[in-house]
Amino acid sequence: MASRSVSVVIPTYRKREFLEPTLHSLAAQTYPSDSTEVVVVDDCSGDGTADYLQGLDVPYSLVAISHEVNKGRAAARNTAIRAATGDLVVFVDDDMRCDPDFLEQHVRFHEEHAGAVAVGSAVTAPELGHATVYSYLDEMGVHRLEPGSRCPSRYFVTNNASVARQPLLDVGLFDESFRRYGFEDTELAFRLEDQAGLAFFFCADAVAYHLHDQSLDDVLAKRIDTARPLRRLLAKHPHRARELSADVLMPVGPGDPVPLRLRKLAIAAATNPFFYTVVKWLAGAFWLRALSRDVMVYLLACQYRRGLRLTAGDTLEP
16 A cells, blocks of 8 residues: 555646656556556647647546646646645656656655655666766766765755655745746755755655757756846845855856955856857867866856856846
């Protein structure tokens, strides 16, 4: 008999070809299907996703909800959480293939860790290859830690994570003003830690594979796009800026203390467009592959800083 009722929350937007293997992998779970529901919120995809969900035959309880207008990932997840009936919420993105014991591992974690959040292992699907960008993505965040260890709340990502439903409701769910891509999960994690007192752990045995192919250019472009949500995050949690290494990426301000001002000027010099272009061109070179993580950190920092500079005078409208 299952020990927990589980609600898997999946927001989706124009990714039907990836959503199908995600839902089929959840149909092959070792965890009892009669204790599992999957809540999918179609955020006005307009690509046939809603019709596909209506005709899907799966062993678990499938709850399919459609937004009439696009509201963003935070709002879509909130819609799903409000509709969920399970006491444990498992977050999965619409382009992940879950191992057969994925849900079982998440449930087992919560049986052993009361008042905690599980951050699972999300890695690139092996069939996508081993490009430098994937090597970096598969080594960042929780993958830098020992399995089972406690992790910073900033490592919380909603492509593979779980938390009891009640704390989500208690802290007010996701902030729906985060309509653009990025940092809505980080902002929620900070409130789960600060307001609900939850601890975060790396649940390495809960594995899901990212199916969406991404080039280096795709990954770098996303970092510019996340500048506005990053600004929103820092406005809500300014004491977290240094933890996120974002303090040195912001433009120099008149109130900056001298040490911070000097660090910002050094970062500005190191991330100038010429150096960025050269390093990006060299990123695929054989002799830089051993330094792929450092190279990626540099390139991403350049893009974050560029995005923050471009949006320096913007308001924080969604």
